[in-house]
Amino acid sequence: MSDPINSIIIEQVDALLFNETNTIANLSNAAALLYSETTDMNWCGFYLYDAKQDELVLGPFQGNVACMHIKNGSGVCGTAFKENKVLRVKNVHEFPGHIACDSASNSEIVLPLMVNNQPFGVLDIDSPVLDRFSAEDEATLIKFRDTLVKHIDSSVLSALN
Numbered sequence: 001m002s003d004p005i006n007s008i009i010i011e012q013v014d015a016l017l018f019n020e021t022n023t024i025a026n027l028s029n030a031a032a033l034l035y036s037e038t039t040d041m042n043w044c045g046f047y048l049y050d051a052k053q054d055e056l057v058l059g060p061f062q063g064n065v066a067c068m069h070i071k072n073g074s075g076v077c078g079t080a081f082k083e084n085k086v087l088r089v090k091n092v093h094e095f096p097g098h099i100a101c102d103s104a105s106n107s108e109i110v111l112p113l114m115v116n117n118q119p120f121g122v123l124d125i126d127s128p129v130l131d132r133f134s135a136e137d138e139a140t141l142i143k144f145r146d147t148l149v150k151h152i153d154s155s156v157l158s159a160l161n
């Protein structure tokens, strides 16, 4: 059984991003923090919403190279984004339409990000361990996501797309 995700990451991300307004810098360090503080994780990072194309585009991440465009509603990421709900998938091979970026991945959790009530993107985390993410991990990651979002300026999306 994997170690629980340490809730210290919530305070750490708040401190790490303090007074930094650059979104790429903030997302990059948030991904690096999560990756370094969590066991049994082979990929974590962000997909950001491009409203013009109605798709998610690869953002800052840690792990192997990954697919760069995910249509809204596709895969675990696109489904979590479209439905605006956290998806915790015990076995990705049983999820219809799962997009296999890294063949090592067996379980996944995706958290949608809303900034200023606007759809912003998702935080995607993959694990080689089946059923890696517990309900407790999900609660920790929701707080991590909510803390991170407070440091994000939504106006950056128009600059990125």
Ligand code: SME
Pocket: 043, 066, 067, 070, 074, 075, 076, 077, 078, 097, 098, 099, 100, 101, 102, 105, 108, 124, 126
């Ligand atoms: N598995 C995801 C695609 C992104 S990679 O895991 C990095 C999905 O099904 O949406």
